Amino acid sequence: MLVPPPACGFAMHTPHHTPKGDPVNGATTVVGIIGHPVSHSHSPQMHNAAFHALGLNWVYVPFPLTPDRLADGVRGLAAAGVRGFNVTIPHKEKILPLLDEISPQARAIGAVNTVVIDNGKLVGHNTDGVGFSHALHQAHRFKPERSRVLVLGAGGSARAVCDQLAREGVPAMYICARRSEQAADLSADLRSHHPGCDIKTLDWSPLDHRCGINWAELIVNTTPIGMRPGDGSPLDTNGISPGHIVVDLIYAPPETELLQKCRALRARCLNGLGMLLHQGAAAFTLWTGKEAPLDVMQAALPNHNGPA
Ligand code: NAP
Numbered sequence: 154m155l156v157p158p159p160a161c162g163f164a165m166h167t168p169h170h171t172p173k174g175d176p177v178n179g180a181t182t183v184v185g186i187i188g189h190p191v192s193h194s195h196s197p198q199m200h201n202a203a204f205h206a207l208g209l210n211w212v213y214v215p216f217p218l219t220p221d222r223l224a225d226g227v228r229g230l231a232a233a234g235v236r237g238f239n240v241t242i243p244h245k246e247k248i249l250p251l252l253d254e255i256s257p258q259a260r261a262i263g264a265v266n267t268v269v270i271d272n273g274k275l276v277g278h279n280t281d282g283v284g285f286s287h288a289l290h291q292a293h294r295f296k297p298e299r300s301r302v303l304v305l306g307a308g309g310s311a312r313a314v315c316d317q318l319a320r321e322g323v324p325a326m327y328i329c330a331r332r333s334e335q336a337a338d339l340s341a342d343l344r345s346h347h348p349g350c351d352i353k354t355l356d357w358s359p360l361d362h363r364c365g366i367n368w369a370e371l372i373v374n375t376t377p378i379g380m381r382p383g384d385g386s387p388l389d390t391n392g393i394s395p396g397h398i399v400v401d402l403i404y405a406p407p408e409t410e411l412l413q414k415c416r417a418l419r420a421r422c423l424n425g426l427g428m429l430l431h432q433g434a435a436a437f438t439l440w441t442g443k444e445a446p447l448d449v450m451q452a453a454l455p456n457h458n459g460p461a
Contacts, residue, residue, distance in 0.1 A: 175205055175212075182211045183234070184440055187226060188241035191215040195454055196239055199433050202453035206446045211236075220247065227251050227268075227275070237269040237440045239433075245309050252277040258320075261346045262312045267436040278439055281310060282317030284432025285402075291431075292423045293398050295371070297321035300398075303355075303365035304328050305387050306375035307339040310402055314373055315339065319347035327365050329355040359389055366392040374401045379409030386411040395419040404429055407456040426454060 186196050192215065200213035216238065218226040223244055228251075230238060240248055245264040249255060252268065255277040259265045265277035289295050302323050304311050307330035315326060326343075330336035336354040343352050355361040366372065366388070378387040380403050388411060393399065397420040401409050404425035412422045434445035 175210070177212055178210070180210055182209075182236050183214065184211065184236050184238055185214040185216050185230075186239040186241060187216045187218045187223075187230075187244055189217060189219050189243060191217050191241065194241065195429065196433055198453045199430070199450045200437060203437055203446050203450050206449040207441075207443060209441065209443075211441070218244065220244070223247055224251055231270050231273055231275055235270060237267065237436075239436055240266050240268060242309075249277065251275070258282065258316065261342075262316050263342065264309045264312060266313075266432065267439055269439050278436075279313055280432040280435035280439070281313035281428070282320075283435050284428045284430070285314050285400075286317050286321065287431035287434075288427025289398075289400060289423065292427060293421050295398060297323045300324075300370040301368055302326045302371045302373065303369035304373050304375060306330055307332075307335040308375065311373075311375040312339060312342075314375060314402075315343050315352075316346065318371075319343055319350040319352075323350060323371075325351040325353075327353055327355045327369065329357060329361060329365055331357040333357075362388050363392055366390075366397075370397065372397060372399045374399075374403070374409075374411055377403065379403050379411055380405070384410070386414055390414040390418060393418045393420050395421075397421070398423070401425060402428060404456070426456065430454060 186194055194215060197213050197215055204211040216226065220243055227248065245266055248265050252275045255265065259277050259279035262279045262282065265279055267278045267280050269276045297318060300323055302318055304315055304326060307328055318326065328336045328340050333354065333356065340352045340354050355365050374387050376387050378384050379401060393415050399412065399415040399420045400423045401412050402425040403409050407424055412424060416422045430451050433450060434447055437445040
């Protein structure tokens with residue numbers, strides 16, 4: 154809430170302030186993020202900018218929580234009257250048994266990234282899939298019912314992305330992971346929720362990658378390959394063409410080697426910043442019941458003007 158500064162500059166007790174300079178007082182509603190680590194997260198600046206813009210007396214704070222303290226931490230946040238929190242690595246799956254209710258989509262994905270606390274009741278949601286979808290539709294003309302998809306990696310974010318694409322009517326997907334049993338588990342789970350989607354696995358080999366590139370219209374990297382300097386690209390990009398859409402969920406750096414190479418081959422490319430923005434916007438609405446100020450949230454993210 155915007156409160157004018159006191160007429161007299163002298164104060165015995167300096168109030169605490171949110172990062173945007175709004176005072177935190179006895180009526181402030183608290184939300185945040187649990188994870189280990191959380192110091193890298195861009196969510197605090199994104200949500201605090203949104204609260205400030207809408208004049209809401211809310212604050213978003215990081216809660217570093219080690220895996221051995223997860224249950225205590227979650228109970229403590231509920232007991233302290235926190236309105237909700239985001240969940241990041243490594244708690245997205247482990248938190249499920251600690252919740253009172255889980256949305257059907259989070260249940261199908263098997264992971265929760267947003268918790269809403271209503272009168273002490275903890276309700277888990279997953280906004281990663283819709284965040285991915287909004288970003289993709291906003292950036293490129295994407296026709297799910299006409300697109301075959303190659304997904305690299307089979308971890309938490311792959312689960313959210315694949316579930317969302319299957320919900321939107323993608324007819325067929327290849328899941329390609331370095332551990333074939335992880336890809337097989339994900340494809341079996343997906344088939345049980347989306348019997349209409351033809352879901353198969355590929356080996357993590359140059360030959361299978363090439364086969365996937367030639368077959369797919371949309372390629373999504375959900376592995377962390379490309380985050381660190383010298384990582385290289387998860388794929389040999391031979392065969393990438395202007396007909397492909399290539400999405401990398403990584404947003405730092407804003408353009409991974411995969412995206413650089415695919416852009417040079419004139420494929421339509423997208424980094425993970427839009428997904429970060431839209432999953433956050435969906436969480437914002439779940440907590441506040443208000444439409445998220447997307448422009449403000451986007452401006453609070455790093456590299457929002459960088460190549461995407
Ligand atoms: P995760 O659950 O650990 O899954 C990562 C997947 O990548 C696993 O299948 C993993 O296989 C595979 N992988 C890791 N290193 C690999 C390597 N060197 N070669 C081949 N495969 C490898 O992680 P996540 O939560 O899905 O996150 C994955 C990436 O997405 C991260 O970069 C994260 O920052 C990004 N992300 C972005 C957003 C966004 O909003 N833009 C949201 C969520 C995640 P193993 O299990 O064998 O290691």
